[in-house]
Amino acid sequence: MIDFHCHLDLYPDPAAIVAECRSRNIYILSVTTTPSAWEGTSALVPNCERIRTAVGLHPQIAHERHEELGLFDELIGLTDYVGEIGLDGGPELRQHRDIQLRVFNHILETCFRSGGRIMSIHSRRAGSEVLDCLKSHPDSGIPVLHWFSGSERELERAIAMNCWFSVGPAMLASERGRALTTRIPRERLLTESDGPFAQILGRTIYPWDINDAVAEIAVLWNASVEEVSARLHDNLRALAVLRNQLAA
Numbered sequence: 001m002i003d004f005h006c007h008l009d010l011y012p013d014p015a016a017i018v019a020e021c022r023s024r025n026i027y028i029l030s031v032t033t034t035p036s037a038w039e040g041t042s043a044l045v046p047n048c049e050r051i052r053t054a055v056g057l058h059p060q061i062a063h064e065r066h067e068e069l070g071l072f073d074e075l076i077g078l079t080d081y082v083g084e085i086g087l088d089g090g091p092e093l094r095q096h097r098d099i100q101l102r103v104f105n106h107i108l109e110t111c112f113r114s115g116g117r118i119m120s121i122h123s124r125r126a127g128s129e130v131l132d133c134l135k136s137h138p139d140s141g142i143p144v145l146h147w148f149s150g151s152e153r154e155l156e157r158a159i160a161m162n163c164w165f166s167v168g169p170a171m172l173a174s175e176r177g178r179a180l181t182t183r184i185p186r187e188r189l190l191t192e193s194d195g196p197f198a199q200i201l202g203r204t205i206y207p208w209d210i211n212d213a214v215a216e217i218a219v220l221w222n223a224s225v226e227e228v229s230a231r232l233h234d235n236l237r238a239l240a241v242l243r244n245q246l247a248a
């Protein structure tokens with residue numbers, strides 16, 4: 001199982017979640033919402049090959065935490081993964097648009113200067129703006145658009161720009177989310193939970209709920225669960241190769 005976007009540190013008992021994930025051999029990208037959360041979050045998973053911790057600065061709190069960009073720049077050398085980053089175009093955040101853009105562009109520049117990173121990117125109601133920023137930083141690394149909810153046009157543009165995508169049970173619960181997922185190239189798809197923010201059936205989602213996403217993708221692809229699972233693991237290996245090429 002692969003959960004390429006999970007906020008392990010935000011569960012009430014992160015150690016218990018990590019222990020369960022380790023016993024189930026789940027591959028996880030553990031994203032953070034602030035640079036100051038990186039140290040404690042990475043300390044949750046010592047010597048854990050399957051769980052990697054990303055350094056991030058979430059767009060929804062960019063206006064409160066932008067002073068942590070200096071710490072972000074210090075931490076970038078410690079990890080190959082960056083997230084959660086991006087832009088959020090929700091109306092309640094419109095007043096913070098400029099600071100979000102400044103933070104996101106700064107992070108993309110830092111990633112570029114560091115040789116590129118695998119980046120888990122939030123783009124709610126800001127698909128075109130996120131793609132514009134990525135276009136202006138073409139060597140910032142490999143973008144993985146998490147829970148993409150833009151238009152089909154934006155999706156086509158993202159695909160043409162070599163973006164990857166992570167989709168989860170919550171996205172796949174909507175007709176629109178399933179329609180977008182069917183258009184994503186199979187070799188650039190990963191699964192995610194976005195726990196504990198995302199919910200399914202009115203309860204908090206966990207990394208092992210990824211099984212539901214794999215089952216839903218199997219329906220969309222008209223394939224078996226085993227075939228989908230094999231494809232997703234092949235994709236994760238391919239992404240690791242790209243990561244090693246960035247690091248080389």
Ligand code: MN
Nearest residue numbers: 005084194197
């Ligand atoms: Mn998230």
